Amino acid sequence: MNNSIDFIAQSVIQNLESGVLVINDEGDILLVNPSALKHLKLKHHILQPGKNIFHIKELTPFVEIYKELLDKKESISRRKITLDIEEENILGLTSSLIKEGDKILGAVFLFTDLTQIKKLQHEAEVNKQLAQIGTLTASIVHEFRNPLGVILGMTEFLIQKTADKPELTKNLNLILKETEQLNLLVNQFLSFARPQEVYIQKQTTDFVIEKAINICSHIIEKHSAIIEVKKIPKNLQFIFADADKLSTAIANLIRNAIEVQMEQDKKWVRISVDSDGECIIIRIEDEGPGLPEKIKKHELFKPFVTKKKGGTGLGLSIVQRIVMGHRGWVNCHNRQPRGAIFEIGIPLEPAVGFPNEIPPKTG
Ligand SMILES: Nc1ncnc2c1ncn2[C@@H]1O[C@H](COP(=O)(O)OP(=O)(O)OP(=O)(O)O)[C@@H](O)[C@H]1O
Ligand SMILES: [Mg+2]
Structure with missing residues (x-):
């Protein structure tokens, strides 16, 4: 009977969507379930029974929580903690000490992503x-x-x-x-x-990019900007997108890329297409000064945030709104040795039930 209860308990823990981590009083890991590995984005050889949480740098917030438990001797519930693994990870964590009488045997952590x-x-x-x-x-x-x-x-x-x-x-x-x-x-x-309602249709990727370049033709010609379009991989010839909206978004990024290079003789922009398996990625690179240091990356996408003289600061927020309408994403980072890279990700397949009808004809 006991054996079968143990077995059930084990399989419940193993299949829980929440991460479970149990340590002894010295911080040695006694139990860790698969969800814990998933939420912490850690490999099995780093996080396994026998390892000590004090020696795993990614688990510093857990060490802090454990010290707090020892200090306050009361459980911690629904605490938000931030882990700096790959990219920022936010966990909701509940934790308490395991005790036998007054003796502390260890602690249990239960957390979700x-x-x-x-x-x-x-x-x-x-x-x-x-x-x-x-x-x-x-x-x-x-x-x-x-x-x-x-x-x-x-x-x-x-x-x-x-x-x-x-x-x-x-x-x-x-x-x-x-x-x-x-x-x-x-x-x-x-x-x-x-x-920003989007009407998604199957388009050739090439068409959307050409349309974006066309929108910017005035500024491209005026500043003799060099626009390099890399050959689109065969398997990414098609994209599910609203061609008008998406090309406006890409055009905003091209325009920004040219504008940040205004002081330079050479104004160079490269447009390329790639995929991460889930999304088709449209990448716009420049050789400008790179992202502004004093503004946090996600702030740039907020309306009215600008470092450009005479800029409205609306360009990137329009981009963000358009890609969100496609259930996609936009991201940016600095480029080596100089410049910035902006990327738009559009799902390779439109989500089921996603609005994709053609807008009703008016007029
Ligand atoms: N390619 C880039 N390289 C470096 N910084 C950039 C780049 N693109 C945008 N930024 C920064 O992000 C800020 C916000 O861009 P956004 O397009 O939203 O507004 P803007 O270009 O300043 O004004 P608007 O687009 O309304 O004319 C810019 O002012 C600039 O500081
Ligand atoms: Mg802009």
């Missing part, structure tokens, strides 16, 4: 923030569009009419330039304010 939940919470927060800003700006910005169109049209008309008066033309060109800048800004705000 909260990283995914945190990510989802973050996405929901971003979406809420964006929706609020969106509603407000949409109504204001909309009122700007018509007058701006009139100013642009009239200025262009006047430039033609005053070709023989260079002083006037010079000033009119200035008005034109500033108005165009304002127009760009208004359009940025509007694309930000519009709901």
Whole structure:
């Protein structure tokens, strides 16, 4: 009877979704289940019975918790701890001492991985923030569009009419330039304010990239930027995406890449396509100064965060919103020896039940 209860207890622990780690009073591991290895992203040879948690640097937070247990002599429940393994890992942990009378025999740790939940919470927060800003700006910005169109049209008309008066033309060109800048800004705000519904269809990857380059053709030509497009691997010829939206996102990254190289003679951008088995990755590299040191990476994707003179700081948040609409991700890091790399990941297969109809035709 006892044997079969032991067996059941063992198999419950082995199959628990939560990680279980049991140590003796000296920190030697007595028991560790497969979920613990998974949540801690540690290999079996590092985390196994007989090893001591004081000697495993990844387990420093567990050591701290154990010391706290010894100190306070009471259980710790639902504590959030952060592990610095591969990338930041957040665990929800409950722990208590194992005692026999007054004698401490060890401790038990029960934990689950909260990283995914945190990510989802973050996405929901971003979406809420964006929706609020969106509603407000949409109504204001909309009122700007018509007058701006009139100013642009009239200025262009006047430039033609005053070709023989260079002083006037010079000033009119200035008005034109500033108005165009304002127009760009208004359009940025509007694309930000519009709901980002995506309509996913099977596209050729090539088409989406070409479309993005086309959107930027003006800035590419103006600054003689070199755009190097690497040959797309055969198995990644197709992508499930909203071509209009995704190309806008890629175009924003290309534009940023050129803009950060403004001070340099050579403005170089490389676009390549790759995969991690789950997503098709579109990578945009540049040889600019690299990511700003003083801004945390995830902050860059928040609206209105900018280091660019005259920038709105909306470009990357639009990118983030578009890729989220595709159930994808965007990431960035520095490039060696210089520059930055921005990557967009789009699922190789669209999720089941994912909205992928063509939008109803209007007008
Ligand atoms: N390729 C890059 N290399 C280095 N820093 C970058 C790069 N792309 C973006 N950044 C940084 O991220 C900030 C935010 O970019 P984002 O596109 O959101 O706004 P912006 O370019 O400043 O303004 P906007 O796009 O609205 O004109 C930039 O100001 C810049 O500091
Ligand atoms: Mg930008």
